Amino acid sequence: xxxxxxxxxxxxxxxxxxxxxxxxxxxxxxxxxxxxxxxxxxxxxxxxxxxxxxxxxxxxxxxxxxxxxxxxxxxxxxxxxxxxxxxxxxxxxxxxxxxxxxxxxxxxxxxxxxxxxxxxxxxxxxxxxxxxxxxxxxxxxxxxxxxxxxxxxxxxxxxxxxxxxxxxxxxxxxxxxxxxxxxxxxxxxxxxxxxxxxxxxxxxxxxxxxxxxxxxxxxxxxxxxxxxxxxxxxxxxxxxxxxxxxxxxxxxxxxxxxxxxxxxxxxxxxxxxxxxxxxxxxxxxxxxxxxxxxxxxxxxxxxxxxxxxxxxxxxxxxxxxxxxxxxxxxxxxx
Amino acid sequence: xxxxxxxxxxxxxxxxxxxxxxxxxxxxxxxxxxxxxxxxxxxxxxxxxxxxxxxxxxxxxxxxxxxxxxxxxxxxxxxxxxxxxxxxxxxxxxxxxxxxxxxxxxxxxxxxxxxxxxxxxxxxxxxxxxxxxxxxxxxxxxxxxxxxxxxxxxxxxxxxxxxxxxxxxxxxxxxxxxxxxxxxxxxxxxxxxxxxxxxxxxxxxxxxxxxxxxxxxxxxxxxxxxxxxxxxxxxxxxxxxxxxxxxxxxxxxx
Numbered sequence: 001x002x003x004x005x006x007x008x009x010x011x012x013x014x015x016x017x018x019x020x021x022x023x024x025x026x027x028x029x030x031x032x033x034x035x036x037x038x039x040x041x042x043x044x045x046x047x048x049x050x051x052x053x054x055x056x057x058x059x060x061x062x063x064x065x066x067x068x069x070x071x072x073x074x075x076x077x078x079x080x081x082x083x084x085x086x087x088x089x090x091x092x093x094x095x096x097x098x099x100x101x102x103x104x105x106x107x108x109x110x111x112x113x114x115x116x117x118x119x120x121x122x123x124x125x126x127x128x129x130x131x132x133x134x135x136x137x138x139x140x141x142x143x144x145x146x147x148x149x150x151x152x153x154x155x156x157x158x159x160x161x162x163x164x165x166x167x168x169x170x171x172x173x174x175x176x177x178x179x180x181x182x183x184x185x186x187x188x189x190x191x192x193x194x195x196x197x198x199x200x201x202x203x204x205x206x207x208x209x210x211x212x213x214x215x216x217x218x219x220x221x222x223x224x225x226x227x228x229x230x231x232x233x234x235x236x237x238x239x240x241x242x243x244x245x246x247x248x249x250x251x252x253x254x255x256x257x258x259x260x261x262x263x264x265x266x267x268x269x270x271x272x273x274x275x276x277x278x279x280x281x282x283x284x285x286x287x288x289x290x291x292x293x294x295x296x297x298x299x300x301x302x303x304x305x306x307x308x309x310x311x312x313x314x315x316x317x318x319x320x321x322x323x324x325x326x327x328x329x330x331x332x333x334x
Numbered sequence: 335x336x337x338x339x340x341x342x343x344x345x346x347x348x349x350x351x352x353x354x355x356x357x358x359x360x361x362x363x364x365x366x367x368x369x370x371x372x373x374x375x376x377x378x379x380x381x382x383x384x385x386x387x388x389x390x391x392x393x394x395x396x397x398x399x400x401x402x403x404x405x406x407x408x409x410x411x412x413x414x415x416x417x418x419x420x421x422x423x424x425x426x427x428x429x430x431x432x433x434x435x436x437x438x439x440x441x442x443x444x445x446x447x448x449x450x451x452x453x454x455x456x457x458x459x460x461x462x463x464x465x466x467x468x469x470x471x472x473x474x475x476x477x478x479x480x481x482x483x484x485x486x487x488x489x490x491x492x493x494x495x496x497x498x499x500x501x502x503x504x505x506x507x508x509x510x511x512x513x514x515x516x517x518x519x520x521x522x523x524x525x526x527x528x529x530x531x532x533x534x535x536x537x538x539x540x541x542x543x544x545x546x547x548x549x550x551x552x553x554x555x556x557x558x559x560x561x562x563x564x565x566x567x568x569x570x571x572x573x574x575x576x577x578x579x580x581x582x583x584x585x586x587x588x
Contacts, residue, residue, distance in 0.1 A: 011431060011463050013453065014476040198439045198447045201432055205425050212423040215385075217411035217498060218440050226446065 022192050025275065026185060032282070033181040044173035046289055048245045051180035052078075054281040055187055055238025056258075057265045058274060059108075062231040064263070065271035066195060067224055068207035072259050073115065073131035074235060076138040079254025080104075080111035081236025083142060083149055085243040090157040091148065097160040097169075097179065101240045108236015109229045111138070116228035120221045132256065139254045155249040169244070176245035183241055187234055191274055194230065203227055268310055270317025279319040337396075338363050338532050339415070339502040344393035346383055353379045354390070355556040361502065361532040368547035368564075369536045372577055376556040377536050381504060385417055386410045398501060414501035418491045420510055420536075424479045430490050431475040434462045437497035465493045469523055485516030492523050503527070505535040509542055521545065552576065 036047045056078045063069045084107030085100040094100065119130050142149045149155050162168040167175045194200055202223050205213050210220040243249050252258060261284075269280020287306060292299040314321035339361040346354040353376045361367060371377050382388035384395055386407035394403045397413050405413070424433060435452035438461050439445040452458045466472045469489045474482050479490070488508060495503055509520050524546055527533060537543050543550065543564065550567045552560035554576035560567055567573055 011459065011466065011472060011475040014429065014431075018451070193449045196451050197449050198436070198445050198452060201428070201436050201452070202440070202445045204428060205436060208425040208427065209423050212419075212425070214408055215411060215417060215419070215423070216437055216440050216494070217408055217416075218445055219408055223446070230448075 044177045048180045050285045052238040052242040057277045057281045059231040059235035061277040067203045071131040073135035075258035077108040077232040077235035078239040081108040081239025082243040082249045082253040085240035086155045086249040095161040104236040104240025105233045108232040112228040112232020116225040158247045160244045270320025276319040340396040342394045363530045365532045366548045368543040371553035375553045416495045416498045416500035417504040420506040422487045426480040434497045437494045485512045502532045
């Protein structure tokens, strides 16, 4: 070791370059995306749906995994994004997919702020109940405002223009798929920056001990509200992607079931890690698709069994447990 | 020197029970005061009143000349009133460098930044290195807190408090739970606190009190019964009575 004059090097650096891991993460997503495209060319609709739900689960991971707020209402932001993008196209004739996505992002962020204002007044179990109440209210609002949302018939008449005026949304879903992959990659890179930033560090502190954070002069609620807005924007992106790719928005997008499934996927993959959120979504949705086709009568039983197995034997989630295993092995070989 | 921190006629009761009764004290920069008192004297309530975690029934708290009685705990920290905890409250999954870095960033109003890392901010890292170096924690800078010894965690508590650049520091039993072999390091850290900082230490260990404090305040049943030099505290009849209960004065009880 050389003794440098620069104060920065006195402490040395923590192990593991974060930039390299970012690049690896991007590469892994790109490889999976390419593999999906090559292996399942007839099933791009499913893959695109996985991408949009992955954005929802990433968003959920921000508040649940990184900040420790348990919620069963996160689809409210996904649905808000989906309806915003859909309504822009169906009612206002704004068909540019990028503008529709932007609409979804804004709607998700606004819904995030609104829910934060209500949810952050409580903690623990009452907070969880508030999240459930909110998702029911959002659902009912969408149901009642049927002239805007199509109510239980769903919102149709969404007709996105070609991306950049060049790539038309085709019947096979090629464009939608690549559009989704691009959105997920952008979201992933931005979120990697956020979770590593001073703000991300502040949120990790809040998760462990909000009182300690207050004693450092920071307001946990202000930080959590900010995270809710970011999370809402990410989930809204997923919703917009879903509206653009399927060209319909159903009430399911705003449902308790969708929220709960997102939480299941997150726990399955592992909370508090972006890779965990992505892995959980991929595994759950592929498993669901495969098992429901193979055995339509008992598929839910199998999903339940898988979840119990993971929670009991790999409580950090599939990705979390694998990552911990390799870290330990890496340290043992050092 | 003018007072940096003042408490005037502070009172707090829970129902009919008066827990803090008409407590007044004033601190100047550089003060080293120990607050002692038997169990149940109201020390914890006093700390909570002063830090803004509990509203007083009446009375005032002033910080740097400003009345902060109606300002919440976070606002008081931002104005320079910082406390450490009796049982360390650190983030188990974070490193000492992250703790101090977060405190420095928070103090400068940059803890909300959404990009970059403090590891790449030379001016933050300079401060982090300096503080950790000073408290002998530089070697452990990037270890998780859960992996470091309790005595070192106590030192980190002090480092975090100092990173916030306080005017007034409340130390709640800074050596509690630390094995005898490690108390020396903590006493050294206390002796090295910035000279212009006003420090109020709540402590049970009388040896530590006598070595650290230039002034001792004794709280009993919510009231200040002694405020003076450490040398005089053990001679004071009321202090003896408070610590020994009525046994010592049984003959005077009617």
